[in-house]
Amino acid sequence: MCQAHPEIQDLLERNALWSDRMAEQDAEFFSRLQHQQSPDFLWIGCSDSRVPANQIIDLPPGEVFVHRNVGNMVYPTDINAMSVIQYAVEVLKVKHILVVGHYGCGGVQTAMTPGGTTGMVDNWLLDIREEYSRRRSELAHLPHDQQVDRMCEFNVRRQVRKLARANVIQRAWLNGQELVIHGWCYSLQNGRVTPLDCTVSGLDQVEQLYLDRAE
Numbered sequence: 001m002c003q004a005h006p007e008i009q010d011l012l013e014r015n016a017l018w019s020d021r022m023a024e025q026d027a028e029f030f031s032r033l034q035h036q037q038s039p040d041f042l043w044i045g046c047s048d049s050r051v052p053a054n055q056i057i058d059l060p061p062g063e064v065f066v067h068r069n070v071g072n073m074v075y076p077t078d079i080n081a082m083s084v085i086q087y088a089v090e091v092l093k094v095k096h097i098l099v100v101g102h103y104g105c106g107g108v109q110t111a112m113t114p115g116g117t118t119g120m121v122d123n124w125l126l127d128i129r130e131e132y133s134r135r136r137s138e139l140a141h142l143p144h145d146q147q148v149d150r151m152c153e154f155n156v157r158r159q160v161r162k163l164a165r166a167n168v169i170q171r172a173w174l175n176g177q178e179l180v181i182h183g184w185c186y187s188l189q190n191g192r193v194t195p196l197d198c199t200v201s202g203l204d205q206v207e208q209l210y211l212d213r214a215e
Contacts, residue, residue: 041095
């Protein structure tokens with residue numbers, strides 16, 4: 001059946017070569033992955049195909065728990081994202097959550113476009129559009145590309161703040177769990193990550209929404 005889709009057959013062949021190569025380099029590689037998953041990091045990033053989490057920070061499979069969506073968004077109503085975050089925090093006990101945007105993000109550019117789109121992505125990116133509306137006069141003196149990049153940074157900082165207000169995060173801190181949220185922006189031009197100086201590591205740094213005793 002794959003013969004009708006040579007590009008899929010190519011992927012399967014690449015997979016077989018990769019599997020053989022990894023087994024030759026490390027005979028225990030797959031058995032280790034099969035029996036444990038204990039990453040210290042949760043990566044919340046953009047779906048952009050040019051921003052692969054493990055490769056950017058040069059870590060092998062099993063070291064980073066990953067969630068990606070258009071625009072690296074954090075919505076408390078997003079069951080998918082919040083389930084990933086809860087599992088990472090409560091089950092895997094990750095120590096660091098990395099909210100990672102990237103300069104030139106297409107989602108950010110779409111949110112900054114007058115008139116928007118005709119699809120669901122407009123609703124998904126509403127948070128960025130609202131942030132841009134608040135920041136428009138602040139950014140007006142910059143060339144368009146720089147406005148986009150600055151908005152990418154603003155968006156990451158905003159998602160970090162929202163994540164720090166989430167129930168699962170605040171209850172982890174109430175329980176004394178070691179957990180730090182970081183905001184980064186990745187450059188497609190040089191492959192470097194820029195920390196955005198918006199790290200949050202405890203309840204003393206955010207508005208406390210869940211003050212009852214942790215169960």
